[in-house]
Amino acid sequence: MKKLTGLKKIRTAIFISGKGSNFENLLKHSFKKKFPIEIVYVVSNTFKAKGLKFARKFKINYKIINFKNQIRDENLVILKMKKYNVKLICLAGFMKILSKNFIKKFNGKIINIHPSLLPKYKGLNTHKRVIENKEKYTGCTVHFVNSKLDSGKIILQKKIKVLKTDNPKSLAKRVLKQEHLLFPKAIKKIKINL
Ligand code: GRF
Numbered sequence: 427m428k429k430l431t432g433l434k435k436i437r438t439a440i441f442i443s444g445k446g447s448n449f450e451n452l453l454k455h456s457f458k459k460k461f462p463i464e465i466v467y468v469v470s471n472t473f474k475a476k477g478l479k480f481a482r483k484f485k486i487n488y489k490i491i492n493f494k495n496q497i498r499d500e501n502l503v504i505l506k507m508k509k510y511n512v513k514l515i516c517l518a519g520f521m522k523i524l525s526k527n528f529i530k531k532f533n534g535k536i537i538n539i540h541p542s543l544l545p546k547y548k549g550l551n552t553h554k555r556v557i558e559n560k561e562k563y564t565g566c567t568v569h570f571v572n573s574k575l576d577s578g579k580i581i582l583q584k585k586i587k588v589l590k591t592d593n594p595k596s597l598a599k600r601v602l603k604q605e606h607l608l609f610p611k612a613i614k615k616i617k618i619n620l
Contacts, residue, residue: 435464439512441520446477448518451606467510500528526573536571548576553594568612581612
């Protein structure tokens with residue numbers, strides 16, 4: 427992976443909490459000349475997020491902020507977003523709920539990936555619930571973030587079949603594969619007012 431500089435790309439921050447496979451995938455895309463974003467900052471709510479290794483590897487500035495004092499911590503994030511001139515925030519497996527105030531500040535500039543076919547299965551444990559309810563299909567959704575959980579305007583969705591043999595783990599794996607295709611596609615589709 428080689429870093430390209432000097433191109434006019436949307437300055438983007440990625441918020442993570444875990445493995446960071448979506449972050450890694452977006453990073454790889456961002457190094458392509460024609461992909462519209464460059465990742466300039468990473469926020470993680472925990473030092474345990476394995477995805478932080480990609481920020482370290484590619485020398486992307488990052489901050490671990492636990493959001494325990496939400497007002498103080500979000501204000502700190504807002505300062506960082508200003509400092510790094512961030513125009514788009516991608517939530518990629520980020521497990522904290524942002525306040526209405528924060529979302530308002532970045533209105534139309536925060537997008538999230540969710541492992542279900544929204545509006546179905548908002549929130550956590552989507553794959554387990556999908557299997558328990560014997561759904562024939564599931565998938566993933568990229569959407570704008572508004573003040574209601576997993577409820578903002580949908581940008582793109584991908585539908586896949588739930589197999590009779592699926593368990594939450596196998597389903598999560600197959601959905602994640604689709605997430606890696608969908609998130610970059612959704613980013614190419616959106617228009618951000620810079
Ligand atoms: C993804 O399934 C995402 O949709 C969900 O959490 C998982 C994060 O995976 N919210 P990763 O950290 O990007 O590997």
